[in-house]
Amino acid sequence: MAVLPLDPPDPLSLATAPPRDESPADRWAREQREAQGRLISEQIDAQIKAEKLAMKKRGKPIKILLLGQSESGKSTTVKNFQLAYAYSSFLQERSAWRAVIHLNLVRSVNTILDSSEATLMPDLDLDADDEDEDDEDDASASAASTSSTLTDRHRALQLRLAPLRHVQRDLERSLGAATSDAPEYAGDAAPWARLEGGRGAREAFVTSRYGWKTALRRGDEAMSDGECEPQAQNAAEVIASCAEDMIALWTDSGVQAVLSRRKVKSRLEEGPGFLNDVARVAKRDYEPSDEDVVRARLRTMGVQEYRFKFERGPDAGRDWLLYDVGGARSSRHAWAPYFDDINAIIFLAPISCFDERLAEDRRVNRLQDSLLLWKAVCSSKLLRNVQLILFLNKCDLLQKKISRGVRVANSVPSYGDRPNDARSVAKYFRHQFKEVLVRQSPEKRTFYAYFTSVVDTKATAITVAAGMCSNSGLLSHVGVSCRLGQFVMGFSVAT
Numbered sequence: 001m002a003v004l005p006l007d008p009p010d011p012l013s014l015a016t017a018p019p020r021d022e023s024p025a026d027r028w029a030r031e032q033r034e035a036q037g038r039l040i041s042e043q044i045d046a047q048i049k050a051e052k053l054a055m056k057k058r059g060k061p062i063k064i065l066l067l068g069q070s071e072s073g074k075s076t077t078v079k080n081f082q083l084a085y086a087y088s089s090f091l092q093e094r095s096a097w098r099a100v101i102h103l104n105l106v107r108s109v110n111t112i113l114d115s116s117e118a119t120l121m122p123d124l125d126l127d128a129d130d131e132d133e134d135d136e137d138d139a140s141a142s143a144a145s146t147s148s149t150l151t152d153r154h155r156a157l158q159l160r161l162a163p164l165r166h167v168q169r170d171l172e173r174s175l176g177a178a179t180s181d182a183p184e185y186a187g188d189a190a191p192w193a194r195l196e197g198g199r200g201a202r203e204a205f206v207t208s209r210y211g212w213k214t215a216l217r218r219g220d221e222a223m224s225d226g227e228c229e230p231q232a233q234n235a236a237e238v239i240a241s242c243a244e245d246m247i248a249l250w251t252d253s254g255v256q257a258v259l260s261r262r263k264v265k266s267r268l269e270e271g272p273g274f275l276n277d278v279a280r281v282a283k284r285d286y287e288p289s290d291e292d293v294v295r296a297r298l299r300t301m302g303v304q305e306y307r308f309k310f311e312r313g314p315d316a317g318r319d320w321l322l323y324d325v326g327g328a329r330s331s332r333h334a335w336a337p338y339f340d341d342i343n344a345i346i347f348l349a350p351i352s353c354f355d356e357r358l359a360e361d362r363r364v365n366r367l368q369d370s371l372l373l374w375k376a377v378c379s380s381k382l383l384r385n386v387q388l389i390l391f392l393n394k395c396d397l398l399q400k401k402i403s404r405g406v407r408v409a410n411s412v413p414s415y416g417d418r419p420n421d422a423r424s425v426a427k428y429f430r431h432q433f434k435e436v437l438v439r440q441s442p443e444k445r446t447f448y449a450y451f452t453s454v455v456d457t458k459a460t461a462i463t464v465a466a467g468m469c470s471n472s473g474l475l476s477h478v479g480v481s482c483r484l485g486q487f488v489m490g491f492s493v494a495t
């Protein structure tokens with residue numbers, strides 16, 4: 001039998017072994033050092049263990065997906081979350097929104113210029129009958145249609161405001177693709193529903209939510225924080241120099257009559273055009289307020305991820321991930337990869353849109369599109385364990401529309417001869433959505449619905465509380481208490 005040689009001594013033990021001629025005093029000092037080292041090591045181990053335990057206790061992040069058609073208010077809802085739970089990041093991004101707000105304003109002014117130009121030069125008026133969405137301001141419309149009220153003063157305003165056309169182009173170029181309109185799309189309301197089995201890779205769809213913000217800051221290395229690229233700065237200069245003329249145009253009674261006749265007045269008043277804020281927004285040192293940022297409109301491209309940590313309440317310490325998607329029909333195929341492991345969906349359905357058509361497919365009524373989408377979400381087998389929370393949004397606009405005398409039954413024949421007031425209309429629409437949930441859900445689920453107006457940040461103080469089923473790990477309850485409905489509509493409807 002072969003005898004193996006003894007293993008050579010371990011070099012580490014050799015290096016750390018005490019010297020052979022160690023004195024008692026040296027030995028005492030060494031043992032003190034070693035004891036100290038062991039203590040520190042034990043403390044580190046204990047810290048790691050405590051952190052692991054805390055992480056386990058906090059659990060996986062809660063994932064919430066915001067769904068709904070384009071312009072339903074998804075990104076506005078995210079901004080409310082940021083205001084409530086990530087105010088420092090909201091503040092950091094605030095000055096970047098100035099260019100978006102300027103673009104929103106300039107687009108509105110250019111829309112007014114288009115309308116008045118067509119009136120001044122009727123030969124160019126190619127789309128006078130194009131506006132068909134609601135029967136607003138009919139009395140003033142017919143009065144205005146009998147005589148053109150525009151004069152040389154309006155021609156002069158047209159000329160002086162002409163540079164805003166270039167400003168719009170420059171800002172669109174700076175801000176990128178999100179400023180383009182949603183492309184026309186004649187496909188399904190829920191293109192992913194047919195493909196539920198074959199889901200794509202999620203990463204393919206995630207887009208940077210900093211894209212347009214960093215684009216604004218590129219170029220000049222020397223720019224300090226909050227400054228933006230020269231194009232946006234030039235735009236701000238031109239806007240400041242046009243302030244008085246923009247106010248004169250918007251407040252002119254002849255122009256208002258033309259806008260009424262062409263049925264764009266209420267859309268301009270109620271959209272994110274900042275037309276009633278020109279004096280403030282056009283100032284050279286303008287800094288957007290929280291409310292301005294919430295109202296500003298920029299289309300979401302792809303899917304954007306937001307991370308929040310809740311510092312208060314029963315869920316303190318837990319991470320929440322919010323996914324904000326582009327809602328245009330052509331973007332909806334990108335939603336499916338996010339259905340896999342989410343806990344809840346906040347579905348935004350703008351109920352003021354009952355008489356409007358989809359921008360991407362003018363044949364489709366917007367409320368009908370929301371109902372089709374809701375049906376696809378409720379009936380999805382992939383989403384059967386996902387909690388659905390419905391925001392019946394834009395209640396403020398519903399109220400305004402009804403107050404203007406728009407009749408719901410003209411666009412929604414099933415409404416019949418029910419009372420044409422905002423409360424009854426909202427309740428009716430809520431019932432429609434509830435019916436879909438009850439009929440289409442693969443398993444019984446609770447109907448959580450809120451009347452919202454998410455541009456109102458004071459009222460939309462979103463507080464979120466979640467409880468986890470300790471045994472299944474499934475979300476058992478997500479309560480989104482929004483202090484909504486009551487203030488906007490002057491009533492509340494129990495959910």
Ligand SMILES: Nc1nc2c(ncn2[C@@H]2O[C@H](COP(=O)(O)OP(=O)(O)OP(=O)(O)O)[C@@H](O)[C@H]2O)c(=O)[nH]1
Pocket residue numbers: 068069070071072073074075076077270271272294295296297298299300301325326327328348393394395396397452453454455456
């Ligand atoms: N008056 C009013 N305006 C709202 C409300 N909710 C959203 N808006 C406005 O509607 C516009 C569209 O809102 P967004 O939050 O950008 O819509 P979105 O669902 O994210 O749209 P996409 O990104 O295109 O899918 C913005 O100008 C908002 O200010 C509301 O409750 N009331």
Ligand SMILES: [Mg+2]
Pocket residue numbers: 074075076298299300324325326327
């Ligand atoms: Mg959006």
